[in-house]
Amino acid sequence: MNTSAWIDSLIGAKQVAAVPIMTHPGIELLGLQVRDAVMDGQRHFEAIEALNKRFPQSAACTVIMDLTVEAEAFGAELHVTENEVPSVVGRLVSSYEEVCALQVPSLDAARVPEYLKANRLAASRIAKPVFAGCIGPYSLAGRLYDMTEIMMAIYTEPETVEALLEKCTAFILSYCRALKDCGVAGVIIAEPAAGLLPDEDCRRYSSVYVRRIIEAVQDDTFAVILHNCGNAGHCTGAMVATGAKGYHFGNRIDMLDALRDCPADTLVMGNLDPVGIFKNATPEQVETATRELLERAAGYPNFVISTGCDTPPEIPMANIEAFYRAVDAFNAKR
Secondary structure: OOHHHHHHHHHHOOOOOEOOOOOHHHHHHOOOOHHHHHHOHHHHHHHHHHHHHHOOOOOOEEOOOOOOHHHHHHOOEEEOOOOOOOEEEOOOOOOHHHHHHOOOOOOOOOOHHHHHHHHHHHHHHOOOOEEEEEEOHHHHHHHHHOHHHHHHHHHHOHHHHHHHHHHHHHHHHHHHHHHHHOOOOEEEEEOHHHHHOOHHHHHHHHHHHHHHHHHHHOEOOEEEEEEEOOOOOOOHHHHHOOOOOEEEEOOOOOHHHHHHHOOOOOEEEEEEOHHHHHHOOOHHHHHHHHHHHHHHOOOOOOEEEEEOOOOOOOOOHHHHHHHHHHHHHHHHOO
8 A cells, every 4th residue: 555645645634543552452352362462473463353343443453562572583581471461571681792692583583473474464454554563673672681771881881782773773674674565554663762761862772773774664655653652752853853754652741742843744643541541541531531632632634643552451342432432523523
């Protein structure tokens, strides 16, 4: 598909598009556990498909935002439970020498083939744009080196961090090229750890590398959407410097600030709290929060209402219904 034309159509439409980053409810619709979907590309696809059939109002589909796939491919140890997204355990590398010895993995490593399978099936069988997901270079480096340690290392031994970022970028670029070959409309690059950095450091240790990936894969058929739920507004400039076609924000930022700071010809997406609103609020509260955000952002044609991050497991279906009900009611008045 022509993803650039699709983006232009969203910006030019009177109605506001809704694209929540949401897959877990589809897993639950199938009576499965998170572990089933993150380990098996067929089941992962079936969860995406089931959610799309239940809630066809979304303008696009997304895969699970699993930020351990790439780290595991490098050899990181994971903690895996039945109904939670896996997490990285411990450090894989802790010195310049270990970073230099680290091998950039192939696309056959760990669960990468299963995620490629899920994306390929979704792109070929779902009649709307499908957005893949992957981790950003700095966030991946933090999982391999330890997040606290890398925050100190950028000041004490930046050459180590930069060497690691080179290898992380090489793998992510290879992965994004493979995702593009799957036929998806684009990829959401999740770089939440970069939100812990001031703008200048975010540019040096994240944006430069993300931009390299974008310049290599982004075109009219494949869009990159940069997600940074750690950004409270202090590093939006660093995000925009990557040249992505879309920017996705978490609930730490005022959405109007994000909209003012992003180019008008890019999608600006967010930012309802996935836990505080979607999981823990009542349907009435979800509907109110959705309506209020839509009304506040009404002056920005490039706004796409979304969750602030991937929604966790066990979101009440009534809350998802309330979200779409509010979107439909808002659009009916435009």
